[in-house]
Amino acid sequence: MILLGIDPGSRVTGYGVIDVSGKPRYVASGCLRIDGPDLAQKLARVYAGVSELIALYRPSEFAIERVFMAKNADSALKLGQARGTAVVCAANHGLAVHEYAARQVKQAVTGNGGADKAQIQQMVTALLSLDGQPPEDAADALAIALTHGYARQGLASVASRRRGKSARGARWRDFKPDE
Numbered sequence: 001m002i003l004l005g006i007d008p009g010s011r012v013t014g015y016g017v018i019d020v021s022g023k024p025r026y027v028a029s030g031c032l033r034i035d036g037p038d039l040a041q042k043l044a045r046v047y048a049g050v051s052e053l054i055a056l057y058r059p060s061e062f063a064i065e066r067v068f069m070a071k072n073a074d075s076a077l078k079l080g081q082a083r084g085t086a087v088v089c090a091a092n093h094g095l096a097v098h099e100y101a102a103r104q105v106k107q108a109v110t111g112n113g114g115a116d117k118a119q120i121q122q123m124v125t126a127l128l129s130l131d132g133q134p135p136e137d138a139a140d141a142l143a144i145a146l147t148h149g150y151a152r153q154g155l156a157s158v159a160s161r162r163r164g165k166s167a168r169g170a171r172w173r174d175f176k177p178d179e
Contacts, residue, residue: 001152002027004059004095005145006050006086006136010034010042010078013049013086016139017057018128020149026128027057029138039078043085050089062090063148065140066099100147105140108147 001021007014011034017027032049036042055060064087067080090097100108107113110123121139124130127146134142 001061002057003145003148004053004057004062004090005141005143005148006015006062006064006082007140008046008064008077008079008086009143010039010046012137013046013082014135014138014139014141014176015050016134016138016142016145017059018142018145020150020152024146024149025127026130026142029134029142031135031137039081043081046082046085047089050086051093053109054090054093054095059095059177061098061152062097063100063144064090065105065144066101069127075156096163098148098151100144100151105143105147108150110144119172135158 001019003018003020005018007016013032013034014029015032016029018084019025019027030041032046034045035041035047036045061160067083087097103113106115106120109115109127110119111171112119115123117136119132120143123135124139124142124146125133128142133139
């Protein structure tokens, strides 16, 4: 199962693609450099870039960082617009969209919800057995994809335990001592 993680930005949008069919495996990562004369053109480039990634890697699911409040309101609005553009693109391609707070991502990947970008880069490099550290935005996107992969594994584990319990319960309820 291929997952696409996105770390949205109005100037640089990081992307990370992993395969979680077994142990998480690196597929690709990088940065979409967003330039243009105005915000509308930049958002169009975010949409086109994410659309191209979806066409190229054919992910099963899409994960993105949840909006957080930045110190600069103008930057937060631009980030939110870039993020919304990526979410709409994924939805238009029929992908389920999963959102994770930055603190959740840091906790899942490093074990520390207050980890810095260098720690994220180091852990992503180690977890995916990369030869070198990816750029910060790409590392963040890979961390988002890994977080979703871990969440999926956790949900699958819970579901299998529930199936096992209900199956045992059904056998017990169906048991008739007279037989």
